[in-house]
Structure formats: C-alpha cells, structure tokens
Amino acid sequence: MKHQMRTWSLLVFALGTMMFLGACAKKLPPPPPPAAPTAQAPTASLAANPNTINAGESTTLTWQTTGASDVSIDGIGPVDGSGSRQVSPATSTTYHLIAKGAGGTQDATARVTVSAAPPPEQPAAENLTEQELFAKNVKDIYFAYDKSDIAPDQQSALQGDAQFLQQHASIHITVEGYCDERGSTEYNLALGTSRADAVKNGLVQAGVAGDRIKTYSYGKEKPFCTQSNESCWQQNRRGHMVYEK
C-alpha cells in the first residue's frame, strides 16, 4: 500500500517535472523501480583458515557481518559483529553463524575438516570411544547433481562404512540426505530422502542390519556450505552419517 502511494507520487512528480520543463516527450518515463526495503538485510560471511586440520591442532575462524544487531555462532555463543577466534574442534565440525538485524536474518557456515591425528606416539585405538572411532572411520557419501544412486567412485567409501558398522555392531546411525541450493525446496526434500534411502539400502546390501539405520532428509534446508559454486554444491550433495550410539 505504502509502495503503491510512493510509486504514485513519484509518477505525479515526474509528470509535473516534464510539464514544467516544457519538454515535448510523448511517453511517460518508465515507472520507478520498487521501493527499497525499509531496513537493509544483514550480510554475513564466515571462513575457517585453514579449513583442514589434524586432530589436536587449531584453526582460526574469521567472520564479518553488516546490518546485524545480534550475531552468534552455534557452539560459541554471542560474538561481535566482526572478529576472529581460535578453535580446535576434536572432530569435523560445521560452524554456523546467525546474524539477526532489523532487515532479517542471514546465516553463514564454515566447515572444518579434522583429519586423524598425526602418527600417534603409540597406537591409541583401544582408548578411543566408539563415537571417536566412528568420526575417524566413517565417510559421508557424495552424489552427482539430481542423482540419488551411489556412483562408482563412492562405492569404496560405502563398503568401508559397511565394514566399520559390521565390526561395531552396537552402533546405530542416522543417514541424513542433503542437496545443493539449486531447484525447488519440496523436490529437494524428496530427493534428499531418496539419497538417504540409497545409502541405507547400500549398507543393508553390504550386510548391515536395516534396523540399525534411520534416515532423514534436510533437502537444501541445512547446507554444509553456502557459496554458489560447484565445489560447494558438491559438498552439499551428500548422505551424511550421524552417530546415534
């Protein structure tokens, strides 16, 4: 409504100006573009450098936001609008920043991949919990665009996961299906369901009991990274293995 009136008064003004100048233009100027939002939407970016570390090492998270009054990072809590911080996650972690402002909410994520610790002084495998072993050994399965079948280059990861789960029969898991940002919300949730089911079926075929595996789909709702390029999209097209004890 307000926009309607503004457009209207601009048109009247434009018409008046034309008449005042005595211009003989035959056409009205095109209507002005839609009024800008009253408050600027916040922007946010979050990066980890380096984004791959060995267990026990630390990395630096750096973030910038604009137009936000309330900035927080999951697992860290409220933070300044811009800044950096040293973190040393024990397992691969996706840091999720939420910037809230008068103009809305913007989020950004950064993934820190934690590799197995450097050659340990003494094999500590016996001391690791099942959850730590799971994080160390079980790999996510990645998919081609719009596909929900397990590609040949993902078979070894899937077989490795199946082998681990057979050796650790008490572990239950949830396979979460994810998609890249392209395409429709509803179709991507269904596609994510198909991806999670494809991973589950692959594990069952390799001998893992089906009742140990739940599935869930997040479609394109919870991306691992938020850039619009193929390397990021590939990160987001996955069946993500979650330890459920």
Add this chain to the structure above:
Amino acid sequence: MSNAFQLGRRFIWAVALLLASATTVSAQDWIRTGTGLGVEKVRLAAADFKSSTQDPKNVDLLKTFNDTLTNDLDNAGIFDLVSKSFHPLQVPGQPSEVNSAAWNSPPPNASMLAFGNLGAAADKVTVQGWLYDLKNQASPQVLGKQYSDSATADAVRMIAHKFADEIIFRLGGGINGIAESKIYFVSDRSGHKEIWMMDYDGANQAQLTHLGSISLSPRISPDGSRLAFSSATKSGWEILMYSFDLNRMVAFPRFGGMNLSPSWSPDGKIAFSSSRNGYPNIFAIDGSGGNARRLTNDQGPDVSPTWNRKTGSQIAFVSGRTGLPQIYTMEADGTNVQRITDQGYAVSPNWSPNGQFLTFSWMRKYGPGEPGANDLYLMDVASKQWVQLTHDAGRNDFPCWSPDGRHIIFQSHRTGTDQIFTMLADGTNVKQLTFKGNNTQANWSWK
C-alpha cells in the same frame, strides 16, 4: 445479466487466446500478452471519499480508506482506472453532488464512478459508498452501501476491501473479488522458518507458528478453517495442522518417514508425498488424517501434488522417475499417469480454480551451456500449450492462483533475497508484498 456473465468469461478467453497464439510463435521466449486482448476494460474513476463528520480522526481514516480502495481496484486487473490527477476539483461525497458531465467527458472520461463519505463519531465510523453508471442518466446507481464498525485503521481497511469486492463483483462478471482473501507463507524473519499469514495486499503480516524447527509448504483448507503444513520433527517430516477455529495447533496423525507438501482437494481430502513405505510417493488421506491410500508406486521421488481445484478428480505432481523432475497428471485414484512437461526442470505445479490451467516453475532449457532460469509458466492442461509468464527476473518458484483465477502469487529471488510477489495471470502488474527476511511458498486462500 448475460452481458455481465460474458464479461467475466472474457478474461478466461483472453488467456485461452494468447495460448492459441503462442503455439505459432513457440520458438520465441517473449510473447506479447495482455488481459485486454480484444476486450475493452471498464474505465472507472474512484473519487477520494469525503469527510462526513468533524472528528479529527477522519483525516487518517480517510487516507487509509482511500489508499486501500484505490489499490484494490487497481489490483483487480479488470479496470482502466482513471488517474487521480484527471479527477475534477469538485469531488462528490453523496449522490446529490455528482456532476456526471465533469466525470464522463475528457480528461477523466469515466464510464463508472465510485464515491462516498466516511465519518467517525466517538469510537465508531460510518462509511457510505456508491457506484454510478455515468452513461445511464435515468438511473445511474449500480450500488449503494453503508458500513459501520469501530473507528480503527484495520476496520476501515476491511470496509474498503468489502466495498472494492462489491464493485469488482458487479463489474467483473459475477466473479467474487479477492480483497478479503488471505495469503499463507513461510518466513525466516524470526530466525527459523515458520508459517506466517497476511492480507492479500501484504498488510497485517503475522506469525502463526512458533515451533523453532523448519516448517514449510503451508496449504489452507477450502473452507479456510485449517492450515496443513510440513515440519521437521524429531522422527521425521510430518504433516502438522493449525486450526483457525481454535487459533492453535491441533493433533494430526503421524505417518513415519518423510511427509511433505500437503495439498487439499475441493472436498477436503489431502494428498501429500510420503516415504512411509520406502520411496517418496504420493498418498491421499481424509481430512481427519485417516484412510491413507497410496496413489503412486515407483522409485520417484514423487512430491508436490496439486488437485484439480474445480473437479477434484485429477492430481498433478512432480516426479524425478526419469531423471530431472517433470510434471505429471493422474486421476485421483492414481490411474492414467501422463507426463506433461517434455524437458528441463519442472516443479511446483498449482491448478487453477476453473480447472483449465496449471501454473508451475520451469527451467525449460536446463543443461550445460544452456541459459537456464527458473521462470513461471502457464499451461492449458487439455492441449498442453504453454506460455511463459516471467522473464529475466531471477529464480521464480511456487506460483499459486488467487481465488478469482485472475492473479498468481509467487516467490522470486529477483531482489537478491526470496520475496513474495503477485501478478496478473498474464504476467503483468507485478507487485512485491514482502520485504523482511526471506519469504517463500505463498498459498492463497480459496475465497
């Protein structure tokens, strides 16, 4: 009466005509379209209403009323609305003040005139409104209405909507106006994707759910009493239900697996996508959630069903069974499945109230090196002829018809965030309704 009836049909014919002309030029992406093809719109002047009492509240109330009425009549898409700069200086507040000659000759050159008065007294407001046929000197009055309500901006806005809908009903061929209709949508402005609602013109935006999860795909029931949507619960995506009789969430059966994209039939059944038996397939349930039956049985994924809103006898849906998602139709019992898009990436179908058209989002030329864009299309279901409604304006998705079949609401990323827009069903008269946060998946009430 038959004249009025024909006028209403003309819009449908205009769309049908432009579809027919589209086949001959289907190699082009841009097609000259217009609701006015071969139809002369009624030239209507809406005079600013005048004050009928001395109450100081009248100034603000009149502004709200006049803005709302003008906007509603402009949105209707069936009028050639006279610019207010052409209005005569003497504006009538009641029938005795109407100077037909001044309105009926150039520059206003109006054939119809809406006018009236508004007056607050204590905490009440009274509005009198008339519609005059200026070419009928003998008995010009088409409409005369009086409304009383509390003297608030909200009440005055609702009176303006009601008066606009009366005018649109009389001059629009007996099709009810949409000024009192509602829009349901998803917004993340609270930090989570929750279900919101607003008036059809973007006013009164209000949050309905506070679940703190991810809630999507709101769909209002035909009688407007219940809202179905899909939400991420601990065990999976489930269909949840909000009651407008009780103004709160009400219990609804859980199905297990991922349950997505509910859609109401005209007689109150619900179709949705469910992976409860394995692959995501289309299921139907009664409005109570009982009597679940499977309609598709393939690897899918099948999602986003929409019922033929006139007959309830067919369902269109999206399936990835052959690769990229395409749109299919089937009978409501799952038989006679037909694919109706032949290429690209086609999603989010929505069936028109008259049962004749589907609107959907289509990346028609998807593929490496192709200039693909998510644009909105309109397809005649019987002939499968289509026209493109949006051009060169970001990613557009989730189109939904207005109750009168003259408008389409949709989401677009053209401003850099996802926002909700309306347009006429020929793609013209685009208006942005939301500005804060990201707003998606708009669903228009049935009346």
